[in-house]
Amino acid sequence: MLIETAAYASRWRDVAPSAKALFAVAGIVASWLAQSPAALAALIAMLMLTALLAARVPLRSYIAIALPPLGFLLLSCLTMLFGPDENGHWHWTTAMLPTIQHTALRSLAMLAALLGLVLTTPLPHLLALLRRLRTPELLLDLMVLCYRMLFVLRQAWDESITAQTARLGYRNWRQAWRSTGLLAGQMAVQVWQRAAALQTAADARVYQGTLRFLPAIYPQAQRQQVIAALAGCVMLAIAVGDRL
Known part of the structure; x- marks a missing residue:
């Protein structure tokens, strides 16, 4: 970012x-x-x-x-x-x-x-x-999706950190380690859900396998x-x- x-x-x-x-x-x-x-x-x-x-x-x-x-x-x-060396010793x-x-x-x-x-x-x-250079559309779409998922991951991480902090999840080292473990365990689920929401939004806009931007x-x-x-x-x- x-x-x-x-x-x-x-x-x-x-x-x-x-x-x-x-x-x-x-x-x-x-x-x-x-x-x-x-x-x-x-x-x-x-x-x-x-x-x-x-x-x-x-x-x-x-x-x-x-x-x-x-x-x-x-x-x-x-x-x-x-x-x-000559004897094989490093x-x-x-x-x-x-x-x-x-x-x-x-x-x-x-x-x-x-x-x-x-x-x-x-x-x-x-x-x-890259599109002007005839790069395969599949590769370009994968780049866009990976790029978007970075922001999704960052947003989910920041929101989770804010919620845990509001609940005093980082008031000491022991609690901080516990909160970090819980956060790591929940991130995969949250990102998966948000990725599914992105796919639903793309399907609702009649996504046909190619992402276009204003030139x-x-x-x-x-x-x-x-x-x-x-x-x-x-x-x-x-x-x-x-x-x-």
Whole structure:
């Protein structure tokens, strides 16, 4: 939900999704082609500054959203520091440090490219772009349903927490643990009931397997795509020049 909140508050909310996707794809390709740490660091800085300064994504939100994948990346890099010797015994080794450095920087660059796209583009705009790219309708509907169920789950959780708090369900640690257990046991039932209500509402509106949204209009789409292509060419030039 923090991602969607940042996307709707972004300065680039009304920029054509095709332009933002083009810039992100160029960043991913450039990150894959770049070899040296300096080139990868330059790409990371360019992608992050674009999101933070140009799109005006709040730094706190950017960090909060990036922390989970960064934690996974850190754990992956730490596991690469352990390796077997000639006797098959595992121990701490620094032989993989160059590989770890390259992998970490490349992953950070690709993460920055993806964050720049999702933190500036609301999901309905992304769905419209994917539909234009001939993405299967079943996949798009599954994305919408999963997206909607996140809000249903959050609403059910907040309402249950409010009700338990009003009944002094969290007045001490013992009661808090008991209330949390009861809440976890009831969440599946509540979400199931609300999902059934959503299905009933969709059937009442003659749902035929395809969810439609009002199309957004982008008067400056061509201009924005040209700017995105030029910026992407700069990143690709950095990566290709570094590779050569």
